[in-house]
Amino acid sequence: MVEIRKPIPVAEAVGLVMEHVKPIGTEIIDLEQSYGRVLAEPIIARHDVPPFDRSPYDGFAIRSLDSKGASGNNRIPFSVIGEIGAGYLGDKPIGEKEAYRIMTGAQIPGNADAVVMLEQSSETEGGFTLRKPFEDGENISYKGEDAKEGELLIEAGSLIHPGTIALLATFGYAQVKVAKRPVAGILSTGTELLEVGDELVPGKIRNSNGPMIKGQLNRMGISYRSYGMAVDDLDACTSIVKQAIAETDFLITTGGVSVGDYDYLPAIYERLGAKVLFNKVAMRPGSVTTVAVLGNKFLFGLSGNPSACFTGFELLVRPAILAIMGGTAPYMPRMRAKLGEDFTKPNPFTRFIRATWTFTESGIQAVPAGFNKSNAVSSIARGNCLIVLPSGTRGYATGDAVDILLLGSEQGVSEWTV
Ligand SMILES: Nc1nc2c(c(=O)[nH]1)N[C@H]1C(S)=C(S)[C@@H](COP(=O)(O)OP(=O)(O)OC[C@H]3O[C@@H](n4cnc5c(N)ncnc54)[C@H](O)[C@@H]3O)O[C@H]1N2
Ligand code: MOO
Numbered sequence: 001m002v003e004i005r006k007p008i009p010v011a012e013a014v015g016l017v018m019e020h021v022k023p024i025g026t027e028i029i030d031l032e033q034s035y036g037r038v039l040a041e042p043i044i045a046r047h048d049v050p051p052f053d054r055s056p057y058d059g060f061a062i063r064s065l066d067s068k069g070a071s072g073n074n075r076i077p078f079s080v081i082g083e084i085g086a087g088y089l090g091d092k093p094i095g096e097k098e099a100y101r102i103m104t105g106a107q108i109p110g111n112a113d114a115v116v117m118l119e120q121s122s123e124t125e126g127g128f129t130l131r132k133p134f135e136d137g138e139n140i141s142y143k144g145e146d147a148k149e150g151e152l153l154i155e156a157g158s159l160i161h162p163g164t165i166a167l168l169a170t171f172g173y174a175q176v177k178v179a180k181r182p183v184a185g186i187l188s189t190g191t192e193l194l195e196v197g198d199e200l201v202p203g204k205i206r207n208s209n210g211p212m213i214k215g216q217l218n219r220m221g222i223s224y225r226s227y228g229m230a231v232d233d234l235d236a237c238t239s240i241v242k243q244a245i246a247e248t249d250f251l252i253t254t255g256g257v258s259v260g261d262y263d264y265l266p267a268i269y270e271r272l273g274a275k276v277l278f279n280k281v282a283m284r285p286g287s288v289t290t291v292a293v294l295g296n297k298f299l300f301g302l303s304g305n306p307s308a309c310f311t312g313f314e315l316l317v318r319p320a321i322l323a324i325m326g327g328t329a330p331y332m333p334r335m336r337a338k339l340g341e342d343f344t345k346p347n348p349f350t351r352f353i354r355a356t357w358t359f360t361e362s363g364i365q366a367v368p369a370g371f372n373k374s375n376a377v378s379s380i381a382r383g384n385c386l387i388v389l390p391s392g393t394r395g396y397a398t399g400d401a402v403d404i405l406l407l408g409s410e411q412g413v414s415e416w417t418v
């Protein structure tokens, strides 16, 4: 008798996975290796930025009071007493109608309080003239205007991107405390599978899920151990899964999770004593996506169907990995878009359609990326988002407003909204 599985809503599946996340701990690494890692400490300004009043332009540092009354008809002459390039200091105080020639980034000297851009001056022998008055503070970039010492700038749990690295470098973090990265195990199951380099033979197909999952992990900077491909044999698969979960922090398997005669993952979870969180999700593709937990490790049983496998990874595995690393924005960003094509099929489950979003005159439009069944591989090679069509309606028409989830985005969001 075939097992009848009870589908749970996608949000519930995501919630169950997130409830079982165990943080992986932290380590200290070189700043230059930190791209893509999750910050394990907040960034608090160690000093003011900029650390001194400085010139935002190439020009002349003056005392504003000396420019009072300047106009086209009343040009005021200044004499230049020295030059300050960025990195140098002006040591003499500025006297009446005196100025330093100053370059962008240089510290404002003693009693100067304004900067005249080179373009705002007419150079003369030994100096320049002004044709407009300057205010106290005009063209000064003030100490602390960007960040004040002690200010909380970035929270722990944020993903380190190139801008974060710039901020850390500004405060002298040659090393930074980040979350450790879990190591994934990957196993593709299926007697029908050939290696990528093999010639096709009748009844067989090449393993595309294994390489795809590696790509999805690479995109996140997560390393993995590959356990290759396993034929559908319960004993052999059980021992590979056992070994894999002992050697890695979590295991992703593809295939063998449905109700077929050779779908052995459910039996393997039972043999290992793993707790199955769910084995049916009200989504398509990926309804058979199964997640189990053994000790503090996840066993992600992704579908063998390529589109379902891809979607299961993005919706359930990716946020779990980010949360294991303490990431506080683990979900794909969402936008509203106009559907670019009719989608008339009824929707018993929430549908995730691989699509391309573009910006058009009438706003953001999302067009499905072609053949969209669970077993499709062509459409996963196209597109940049997933259209979300909630269940329980009769269909969708061109122009309907829909949610889309952005794929491949470095920055995530903290709330699951589908
Ligand atoms: N009686 C039922 N049959 C099926 C159901 C169901 O509810 N009742 N669910 C269907 C759904 S939905 C999906 S999705 C698939 C899931 O199947 P499995 O996860 O068990 O995966 P397999 O049976 O191993 O393979 C399915 C399909 O995918 C191909 N495949 C597998 N591995 C790979 C790989 N590494 N690279 C490329 N393609 C792969 C495999 O050859 C099959 O065509 O079950 C439905 N059936
Ligand atoms: O798990 Mo399936 O992808 O819904 O066709």
Ligand SMILES: [Mg+2]
Pocket (backbone or CB within 6 Å): 255, 256, 257, 258, 259, 260, 262, 263, 304
């Ligand atoms: Mg199957």
